[in-house]
Amino acid sequence: MEEFSLYVLDIVMNSVRAGAENIDVSLDDRGGLLTFKVTDDGCGMTEEQLERLSDPFFTTRKTRGVGLGVPFLKMLAEQTGGDVKVSSVAASESPESHGTTLVATFHSNHIDFIPMGDIKGTFVTLIQGNPDVNFTFVHETDGGEVRLSCAELKSVLGDGIPLSSPEVLAWIRGYLAEAYEEIK
Amino acid sequence: MKSIEELMAIKEKMQNKVSLRNSAGDDVRVVVGMATCGIAAGARPVLNAFVEGVSEAGLSDRVMVTQTGCIGICQYEPVVEIYEKDKEKVTYVKMNAEKAKEVIERHLKGGEPISEYTIGAATK
Numbered sequence: 106m107e108e109f110s111l112y113v114l115d116i117v118m119n120s121v122r123a124g125a126e127n128i129d130v131s132l133d134d135r136g137g138l139l140t141f142k143v144t145d146d147g148c149g150m151t152e153e154q155l156e157r158l159s160d161p162f163f164t165t166r167k168t169r170g171v172g173l174g175v176p177f178l179k180m181l182a183e184q185t186g187g188d189v190k191v192s193s194v195a196a197s198e199s200p201e202s203h204g205t206t207l208v209a210t211f212h213s214n215h216i217d218f219i220p221m222g223d224i225k226g227t228f229v230t231l232i233q234g235n236p237d238v239n240f241t242f243v244h245e246t247d248g249g250e251v252r253l254s255c256a257e258l259k260s261v262l263g264d265g266i267p268l269s270s271p272e273v274l275a276w277i278r279g280y281l282a283e284a285y286e287e288i289k
Numbered sequence: 290m291k292s293i294e295e296l297m298a299i300k301e302k303m304q305n306k307v308s309l310r311n312s313a314g315d316d317v318r319v320v321v322g323m324a325t326c327g328i329a330a331g332a333r334p335v336l337n338a339f340v341e342g343v344s345e346a347g348l349s350d351r352v353m354v355t356q357t358g359c360i361g362i363c364q365y366e367p368v369v370e371i372y373e374k375d376k377e378k379v380t381y382v383k384m385n386a387e388k389a390k391e392v393i394e395r396h397l398k399g400g401e402p403i404s405e406y407t408i409g410a411a412t413k
Contacts (some may be wrong), residue, residue, distance in 0.1 A: 168360065173326075200401075234366045265304070266299075271340070271343075272299045272302070
């Protein structure tokens with residue numbers, strides 16, 4: 106994958122598939138160090154699953170026998186001198202409070218790092234496909250911060266108008282375009 | 290700056306439409322594979338081309354664009370499946386944003402699937 110924003114999309118999809126209702130995504134990209142963090146309240150992973158997370162031949166899916174999402178991210182992090190850490194509490198072991206936190210670090214000035222790419226496109230794609238999930242996106246750069254909270258948007262729109270409706274998506278797209286323009 | 294007032298105006302406008310949409314139902318479903326295989330092959334611009342194109346073409350009332358995980362034919366990603374009431378499923382493979390626009394025009398609007406983009410043509 107040639108854009109970092111695609112890694113973000115791919116990794117956050119794991120939280121979606123874990124059945125999370127709340128997913129916080131943060132990108133702290135200041136002073137040459139990029140920290141990408143995802144926190145969700147999904148079904149989590151057992152210790153055994155967690156151990157095998159960076160094994161490409163381990164996956165829980167049924168349609169194919171390989172899982173490359175986390176291995177790809179780990180490879181990119183490590184080739185820039187960073188790393189990936191994942192902690193998780195499985196719903197099977199803690200029904201009250203469960204979920205996963207992933208923290209990946211990258212040296213964004215490293216020659217082997219890749220361009221950020223269309224991060225707005227990633228946020229919009231996540232909302233479009235999962236309008237019921239409460240995403241919070243925070244992107245901090247040397248130029249300022251972009252922030253979007255789906256829970257806040259929902260409280261304005263009320264019930265019955267999904268975030269995935271074309272009119273709302275157009276507003277979100279416009280909002281993000283302007284917010285990123287300001288911190289350029 | 291895009292304002293909350295604008296969002297509230299959208300809400301007002303849509304509340305009238307919602308009841309209409311519910312009774313019409315979604316006749317056509319466009320499903321884009323968005324697992325690692327799809328994303329790496331370029332599914333995000335394909336999905337966004339469908340989301341924006343369907344809305345621009347005024348088809349939002351009868352066409353729903355959704356995402357799914359791995360369909361199991363990774364070598365053909367980006368894969369797009371089109372489900373239409375009382376018709377056979379059409380599977381488009383190796384899609385891109387340009388082809389997506391054509392599919393909106395010829396298939397979703399015109400009613401004629403583009404056979405050369407389907408999996409049947411790709412596996413020949």
